[in-house]
Amino acid sequence: MNYDLKQFVGQKEEKNATYKALRKLLALIDDERQTLILAFIAILVNSGLTLVGPMLVGQTVDTYIQTKQYDGVLRNVSILLVVYVVAFGTNYLQSRLMGGVGQRTLFKLRNAVFNKLQDLPVAFFNQNKAGDLISRINNDTDKLNQFFSQSLMQFVGSIFIMTGAGLFLLFIDLPLGAAALSPAILMWVFTQATAAWVKRKNAVNLNSVGNMSAEIQESLTNFKVIIAFNRRDYFRKRFEEANQQNYKTAIGAGLANNIFMPVIGLAANFGQLIVLTFGIYLISTGHFSVGLLISFLSYITNFYNPLRQLATLWANFQVAMAAWDRISHLLAMQTNLQTVENLQTEPDADAPLLAFRNVSFSYPDGQEVLHTINFDLERGKTYALVGPTGGGKTTTASLIARLYDPTSGTVLLDGKDIRSYSSEERTRKIGFILQEPFLFTGTVRENILYGNVAYQSYSNEQLAEVIRKANLDGLLERFDNGLDTKVQTTGDAISLGQKQLIAFMRAVLRHPDLLILDEATANIDTITEQLLDEILQNLPEKTTRIIIAHRLNTIESADEIFFINAGQVSLAGSFDNAVDMLLHGKRVS
Numbered sequence: 001m002n003y004d005l006k007q008f009v010g011q012k013e014e015k016n017a018t019y020k021a022l023r024k025l026l027a028l029i030d031d032e033r034q035t036l037i038l039a040f041i042a043i044l045v046n047s048g049l050t051l052v053g054p055m056l057v058g059q060t061v062d063t064y065i066q067t068k069q070y071d072g073v074l075r076n077v078s079i080l081l082v083v084y085v086v087a088f089g090t091n092y093l094q095s096r097l098m099g100g101v102g103q104r105t106l107f108k109l110r111n112a113v114f115n116k117l118q119d120l121p122v123a124f125f126n127q128n129k130a131g132d133l134i135s136r137i138n139n140d141t142d143k144l145n146q147f148f149s150q151s152l153m154q155f156v157g158s159i160f161i162m163t164g165a166g167l168f169l170l171f172i173d174l175p176l177g178a179a180a181l182s183p184a185i186l187m188w189v190f191t192q193a194t195a196a197w198v199k200r201k202n203a204v205n206l207n208s209v210g211n212m213s214a215e216i217q218e219s220l221t222n223f224k225v226i227i228a229f230n231r232r233d234y235f236r237k238r239f240e241e242a243n244q245q246n247y248k249t250a251i252g253a254g255l256a257n258n259i260f261m262p263v264i265g266l267a268a269n270f271g272q273l274i275v276l277t278f279g280i281y282l283i284s285t286g287h288f289s290v291g292l293l294i295s296f297l298s299y300i301t302n303f304y305n306p307l308r309q310l311a312t313l314w315a316n317f318q319v320a321m322a323a324w325d326r327i328s329h330l331l332a333m334q335t336n337l338q339t340v341e342n343l344q345t346e347p348d349a350d351a352p353l354l355a356f357r358n359v360s361f362s363y364p365d366g367q368e369v370l371h372t373i374n375f376d377l378e379r380g381k382t383y384a385l386v387g388p389t390g391g392g393k394t395t396t397a398s399l400i401a402r403l404y405d406p407t408s409g410t411v412l413l414d415g416k417d418i419r420s421y422s423s424e425e426r427t428r429k430i431g432f433i434l435q436e437p438f439l440f441t442g443t444v445r446e447n448i449l450y451g452n453v454a455y456q457s458y459s460n461e462q463l464a465e466v467i468r469k470a471n472l473d474g475l476l477e478r479f480d481n482g483l484d485t486k487v488q489t490t491g492d493a494i495s496l497g498q499k500q501l502i503a504f505m506r507a508v509l510r511h512p513d514l515l516i517l518d519e520a521t522a523n524i525d526t527i528t529e530q531l532l533d534e535i536l537q538n539l540p541e542k543t544t545r546i547i548i549a550h551r552l553n554t555i556e557s558a559d560e561i562f563f564i565n566a567g568q569v570s571l572a573g574s575f576d577n578a579v580d581m582l583l584h585g586k587r588v589s
C-alpha cells in the first residue's frame, strides 16, 4: 500500500472539491452548534446595526440639518451612539465565541491527527518524513484554528453587510444602485476564475513548509554525523534549498492571496465614481437629495469594504482549505494491518509456533526481498538468522512480528493466520528487540513499564523482585541508580549498550512465546553478552528465540540456523555450514 502523503501534491481536483472540502470542514465544528448559532445571531445583529448608520445619517441631513432642527440631530446622534455601542458588544461577543470554537477545533484536530499517527503502520513512517508530519500537526491545524476563530464569522458578517448594503442601494434607487454594483460582478467573475489557482499556490507553499520542517528535523537528529564529518555545509545547503523553495512558494502564495486587494480597490473606486457622477446629476435635476447621496456613498463603502475584507478572508479560507487537504489526507490513511476476522478461528495445538507459507515480500517501489518462503519455528527452540548485509534478516523478523504483511502468502502463529490476532494478543506473544532500541525520556523504570503496564503500581522494590525472578537483576546492576537511572532519547546520558539492555529487560519481562533479538547484543561487552546468553537459556522452556547477529559466537548455541539472502531462506544445517555460507554467500554441502 502506498502511504506516501506527497502523492497528493499537485493532484488535479475533482469538480466541486472546494464545496465538498468546506462541508467536511464545517462538519468538524458540528458539535459546536449552540455556540455557532449564538455567534451567528451576534454577527447578524452587528451587521444590521452597521447598516442602520448610513440611513440615519442621511435622514438627519435631509430632515433635521437642512431644516435646522437641532434637537432632532441630537436625538439621532444619541441613537447612533447606542447603535455603535451595541454593535461593539455583539462584535466582541462573536469574537469571543468563535475564538473558543477555533481553539477547541485545534485541540480536537491535533488529538485526531496524533491518534491517527499512533494507528498507522511502520510502512507509513518509512514513506513520510517526521518533520513534515510535525508540520501537519502544528502548522496546518493552526491555519484551521485561524480560519475558525478569526475568519469564519467575519466571512458571514461581511456577506451580511455586503448583501444588506447592496439591497439598500437598489432599494434607494434601482438604476443608480445597479450601476454602483456593476464593478462587483466583474470582481466575482475574477474570483471564480482564480480560485483554483490560489488554492494550488497555497497548497504548494504549505508543502514547502513541511519540507523545510523535515530538513530541520533530519539535521537535528543527525547532528553528530554532521559534526563528525564536518559536513555542516551539506545540511546548510539542503536547508538553504528548502528555505529558498519555501521563500519562492510563499511569494507565489502571497501574490495569489493579495491579487484581489488592488482589483477590489479599483472596483470600489469605480463604484464611488459612478455614484458621484450620476448622483450629482440626479440632484441637479431634482430627482435626488443630498442626504440620500450621503447615505448612498456610505452604503457603497459598506458594500465594497466588506468585499475588500472578503478578499483577505478568501485568502485565509484558501490557506485553510489547503491545510485541511493536508490534514484530511493524513486522517484518511488507513492501516493495512487490520485484524482480519473470520479466518481460521481456533489455534491448532500441534501446529508449530510460527510458520511461513509461500511468503513473498517487497517494499513499496522496491525489489522483492523474500520469494515464496516456507519454514516452521518450533516451540522452545533457538533460531539464528544469518546472511549478508541487506540480505533480508530484519525484513523476515519484521514479517514474523507483523510490522508488515506479506505481499503474498501467509504467516501462521500457533497455526492461525497472524492477521487474525488483535495487536494486543500478537504483541503479548511476540517480543521484538529492535536493532535500534528506542527509549523514552524518563527513567529505566518508566521505560521498562512502558512495555509492561501490569507492573505499573509496583514499588521499586517489588519491580526489582520481579526482575530478579526473571534473572534480569545482573543487567539492572549495570545502571548506577538502578531503576531510577535517568534516560534521555537524545544525548548520551546512557550508552547504546545500556539502551539495548533496557530494551532487553522490557521485552523479556513480558514473557513472550517468541522473542526476536535483532542485533540486540551488538553493542554489549562480552561479559554482559554471556550474562544475556544465560538469561536467554533460562527463559521458560517453551519460549522460542530468534537471534539475528553478525557475531558468530552469538549464534553458536542456536538449534537451527537460517541463511537469508537474495530472496531465499535456507536451513544452514550446521554452524560450520553457516560460516561457509556466510563466507561464500552460498550453501556448500
Ligand SMILES: Nc1ncnc2c1ncn2[C@@H]1O[C@H](COP(=O)(O)OP(=O)(O)OP(=O)(O)O)[C@@H](O)[C@H]1O
Pocket: 126, 363, 364, 366, 369, 387, 388, 389, 390, 391, 392, 393, 394, 395, 396
Ligand atoms: N523500509 C524499507 N524500504 C525499502 N526497502 C527496504 C526497507 N528496509 C529494508 N529495505 C531493503 O530490503 C532489503 C533487506 O533489508 P534488511 O534490513 O531486511 O536486511 P538485513 O539482512 O537485516 O541487513 P542488515 O544485516 O544490514 O541489518 C535491502 O535491500 C534493503 O535495502
